[in-house]
Amino acid sequence: MFKGLSSVNGDITDKISIDDRGLAFGDGLFETILVDYQDQSPHIYFLQRHLARLQQGCFTLGFALDFTELENDIYHLFAALNQSKNVPKQLRLKIIISRGSSTSGYRVPNGTVANRILLLSPLAVSTDMMAKEGVKLRSCQWALASQPQLAGLKHLNRLDQVMARREWSDPDIFEGILSDNQGHLIEGTFTNLFVVDEKGIRTPDLSACGVKGIMRQLVIEKLAKTVNVPVRETAFSTIMDAEELFITNSLIGVIPVIAFDQKLFSIGKITKRLQIALQNLRELRHEI
Amino acid sequence: MFKGLSSVNGDITDKISIDDRGLAFGDGLFETILVDYQDQSPHIYFLQRHLARLQQGCFTLGFALDFTELENDIYHLFAALNQSKNVPKQLRLKIIISRGSSTSGYRVPNGTVANRILLLSPLAVSTDMMAKEGVKLRSCQWALASQPQLAGLKHLNRLDQVMARREWSDPDIFEGILSDNQGHLIEGTFTNLFVVDEKGIRTPDLSACGVKGIMRQLVIEKLAKTVNVPVRETAFSTIMDAEELFITNSLIGVIPVIAFDQKLFSIGKITKRLQIALQNLRELRHEI
Numbered sequence: 001m002f003k004g005l006s007s008v009n010g011d012i013t014d015k016i017s018i019d020d021r022g023l024a025f026g027d028g029l030f031e032t033i034l035v036d037y038q039d040q041s042p043h044i045y046f047l048q049r050h051l052a053r054l055q056q057g058c059f060t061l062g063f064a065l066d067f068t069e070l071e072n073d074i075y076h077l078f079a080a081l082n083q084s085k086n087v088p089k090q091l092r093l094k095i096i097i098s099r100g101s102s103t104s105g106y107r108v109p110n111g112t113v114a115n116r117i118l119l120l121s122p123l124a125v126s127t128d129m130m131a132k133e134g135v136k137l138r139s140c141q142w143a144l145a146s147q148p149q150l151a152g153l154k155h156l157n158r159l160d161q162v163m164a165r166r167e168w169s170d171p172d173i174f175e176g177i178l179s180d181n182q183g184h185l186i187e188g189t190f191t192n193l194f195v196v197d198e199k200g201i202r203t204p205d206l207s208a209c210g211v212k213g214i215m216r217q218l219v220i221e222k223l224a225k226t227v228n229v230p231v232r233e234t235a236f237s238t239i240m241d242a243e244e245l246f247i248t249n250s251l252i253g254v255i256p257v258i259a260f261d262q263k264l265f266s267i268g269k270i271t272k273r274l275q276i277a278l279q280n281l282r283e284l285r286h287e288i
Numbered sequence: 289m290f291k292g293l294s295s296v297n298g299d300i301t302d303k304i305s306i307d308d309r310g311l312a313f314g315d316g317l318f319e320t321i322l323v324d325y326q327d328q329s330p331h332i333y334f335l336q337r338h339l340a341r342l343q344q345g346c347f348t349l350g351f352a353l354d355f356t357e358l359e360n361d362i363y364h365l366f367a368a369l370n371q372s373k374n375v376p377k378q379l380r381l382k383i384i385i386s387r388g389s390s391t392s393g394y395r396v397p398n399g400t401v402a403n404r405i406l407l408l409s410p411l412a413v414s415t416d417m418m419a420k421e422g423v424k425l426r427s428c429q430w431a432l433a434s435q436p437q438l439a440g441l442k443h444l445n446r447l448d449q450v451m452a453r454r455e456w457s458d459p460d461i462f463e464g465i466l467s468d469n470q471g472h473l474i475e476g477t478f479t480n481l482f483v484v485d486e487k488g489i490r491t492p493d494l495s496a497c498g499v500k501g502i503m504r505q506l507v508i509e510k511l512a513k514t515v516n517v518p519v520r521e522t523a524f525s526t527i528m529d530a531e532e533l534f535i536t537n538s539l540i541g542v543i544p545v546i547a548f549d550q551k552l553f554s555i556g557k558i559t560k561r562l563q564i565a566l567q568n569l570r571e572l573r574h575e576i
Contacts, residue, residue, distance in 0.1 A: 004391065006306050015303035016311065018294050018405060023304065023384065025446035026314030061447075062454055096311065099450070103292065103409055106446070106453035106477050117306060121391055145435035146469070150447060157445035158313035158394070159349075159438060162387070165394035166350055181434070189394050 002087045004121040005080060010073045012080050020115055022098030025106065026156035028114075029057040031214075034251050035091040035120070040082045043285055044074070044093060046250070049214050054097060057153045058114070063099045065114045070095070077118050090127075092251055094119040096156070127252045131275060134258035134267050135174035137188070137247070140164040143181040144209045152212040161189045175247060177260070180209055183237045188247055191255075192216035196244035196270045200230035215248035218281075219274065223254070226277040229270055244268025253278050290375045292409040293368060298361045300368050308403055310386030313394065314444035316402075317345040319502075322539050323379040323408070328370045331573055332362070332381060334538065337502050342385060345441045346402070351387045353402045358383070365406050378415075380539055382407040384444070415540045419563060422546035422555050423462035425476070425535070428452040431469045432497045440500040449477045463535060465548070468497055471525045476535055479543075480504035484532035484558045488518035503536035506569075507562065511542070514565040517558055532556025541566050 006014050021027035031050045036043040051067060058065045074093070081087060096119075100112035142164040150157075164178050175188040187193055187210045194203045194216075201224055206212055224231040239245060245257035245265050254275045256267040294302050309315035319338045324331040339355060346353045362381070369375060384407075388400035430452040438445075452466050463476040475481055475498045482491045482504075489512055494500055512519040527533060533545035533553050542563045544555040 008306070014306045016306050018296070018302045018304050018407060020311065021450075023308065023311045023386075023405075024318075024444070025450050026444055027447060027450045030312075061451070098311075103407075104412060106449045108450070108454065117311075119306060119391075124392065142437065145433040145438075147433035147448070149430065149451070150433075155447055156312070156314055157447045159315060159443055159445045160435070161394045162309075162313050162315045162396070163349070163437070166396065 002084055002122060004119060005077060005084060006117070006119040007073055007077050007080075008117050009115060010069070010076055012077070016115065016117060017101050019101045019103050020098050021100055021102055022096060022115070022117075022156050026158070027061070028096060028098035028156045029054055029061065030097070030154055030156060031095045032250060033093040033095070034123075035093050036089065037081070037087055037091050038089055042078050042081070042091075045282060046214055046218065049217070050095070050250070053154065053212075053214060054095070057155065058097065060150070060153060061099065061155070063108075063112075063114055065097055065116075070116050073116050073118055077120060081120060088122045090123040092121050092123050094121070098156070123251060125252065130174070130252060130255050134256035134265075135247070136172055136259040137245075137257055137261075138168055138173050138176050139261055140167050140176040140178045140189075142167065142178060144178045144186050146180055146208040148208045151209050152206050154211050165189045179237070184235045185237060185239070186210045191247035191249040191252070194219065194246050194248065195236070195239050195242045196246075196268055197241050198243070200232065201270065202232050202234050202236065205233045205235045213248060214250045215253060218278070219248055219254070222281065223274045223277045227270065227273040239263070244271050246271045246274070290372055290410060292407060293365060293372060294405070294407040295361055295365050295368075296405050297403060298357070298364055300365070304403065304405060305389050307389045307391050308386050309388055309390055310384060310403070310405070310444050314446070315349075316384060316386035316444045317342055317349070318385070318442055318444060319383045320539060321381040321383070322411075323381050324377065325369070325375055325379050326377055330366045330369070330379075333570060334502055334506065337505070338383070338538070341442065341500075341502060342383070345443065346385070348438070348441060349387065349443070351396075351400075351402055353385055353404075358404050361404050361406055365408060369408060376410045378411040380409050380411050382409070386444070411539060413540065418462070418540060418543050422544035422553075423535070424460055424547040425463050425465055425533075425545055425549075426456055426461050427549055428455050428464040428466045428477075430455065430466060432466045432474050434468055434496040436496045439497050440494050442499050453477045467525070472523045473525060473527070474498045479535035479537040479540070482507065482534050482536065483524070483527055483530045484534075484556055485529050486531070488520065489558065490520050490522050490524065493521045493523045501536060502538045503541060506566070507536055507542065510569065511562050511565045515558065515561040527551070532559050534559045534562070
């Protein structure tokens with residue numbers, strides 16, 4: 001069975017240096033990307049959008065990343081994958097970029113160079129069934145810290161998500177939704193949240209906390225336009241008025257929600273139309 | 289020259305597994321501890337206090353750590369150090385404890401076991417001169433996120449500190465002081481802050497953010513009593529009324545502040561008496 005394959009700065013290895021600032025401080029960023037792999041030919045979905053977010057994150061955190069080297073790393077990782085047996089058809093590519101290695105405490109020494117860490121692994125979940133049958137959510141007690149200066153980024157400081165995920169072990173619950181400390185619903189531990197209401201689609205405003213997922217942005221910028229429904233990013237604390245509910249994430253796409261705590265939902269028409277729009281976009285297999 | 293020595297789960301190595309949750313999510317804790325090393329005999333200052341904080345942190349984050357194994361690791365690391373040449377007399381022992389290794393996203397699989405990562409390195413700063421002559425501080429623009437559920441812990445989510453430390457490169461500035469998003473002074477990037485005023489000593493309340501340093505607690509619980517000055521933990525936004533200012537940290541002890549932005553300070557009597565009290569306590573070399 002294929003368990004995974006990884007590289008660090010282009011070398012196939014499953015070890016990183018102990019002085020990586022990603023370990024020491026969570027000083028870095030990550031992306032998780034869906035890959036189709038058939039006949040030894042990978043398709044990395046929406047790679048340019050993932051790389052653009054990474055570039056934005058590097059800019060905000062204030063370090064440089066050589067994207068040519070990163071693209072070379074990806075190429076070499078898939079070249080090595082071709083030597084592996086029993087590779088499944090759907091893979092997760094995780095890219096971790098840390099600011100680099102240092103032993104100087106928080107100060108970043110001159111000449112520090114970002115580390116590029118790539119991990120390929122089988123997709124842990126079966127997306128087809130979820131996409132058809134929907135998933136159940138719960139609300140989390142753990143409140144997300146507000147940090148407007150880092151909001152939106154997919155950085156490596158993820159204790160809030162880890163702590164929220166510890167709140168349940170029931171395998172029937174697929175995801176937990178976190179609020180900020182004022183009670184506004186923000187996001188799932190690894191997904192973004194969308195509500196279909198009488199005015200259209202709304203999704204939480206992420207200017208103070210939360211991750212702007214690639215699939216979230218795709219819904220806002222492309223898919224909702226395709227199905228001709230307006231989307232607003234706004235603060236809200238309840239989904240009691242929701243007609244449909246769905247969550248998004250790069251790996252699983254657009255997934256209908258059939259229960260949020262005690263409230264039940266049917267799988268709605270707009271959610272289904274968004275799923276079809278995403279499917280069509282994925283089949284085009286060119287960057288948008 | 290001695291550059292350092294490290295171990296992971298008892299094995300001398302400078303690599304960790306790429307799937308460590310410390311790297312992936314900052315899902316762990318750390319301690320930095322002062323070590324005296326003379327005639328191949330280490331003294332680890334206030335080790336029991338550091339281990340007790342680690343235990344508290346593990347409890348809050350919700351994972352178990354085998355402290356007997358950790359103490360064995362420390363023993364073996366110093367045994368290996370005895371084979372090294374040119375080891376300086378003062379060392380920094382950094383202990384990183386991550387929740388373990390996993391590839392399952394935020395969910396913690398059953399059977400996940402904490403990883404113990406130890407790093408010994410030369411002390412980067414000369415503490416004697418600083419203790420005598422004092423240091424200069426600046427205030428940071430970067431605001432600390434509030435997260436009462438994690439406040440006080442020395443966890444691995446340290447992007448706030450990294451970003452604040454990027455605000456200056458002037459080597460004359462030893463430390464930057466961060467405020468929360470309401471303007472309350474909280475702490476330095478790697479030190480705690482104390483003010484001597486007409487009522488005694490005050491230090492920021494850390495119930496919403498900040499790290500409760502071992503040296504901070506030692507000042508509050510022991511040293512201030514020794515010099516017979518009351519300490520209060522309280523919220524404040526200015527040091528304009530300060531008669532003396534000092535910062536603390538396990539590695540550097542009690543360090544007088546001679547400038548904070550434009551405001552200048554003399555090295556005060558109470559700061560000096562606290563330094564002597566700490567020196568006396570360190571020379572006792574038994575746990576308190």
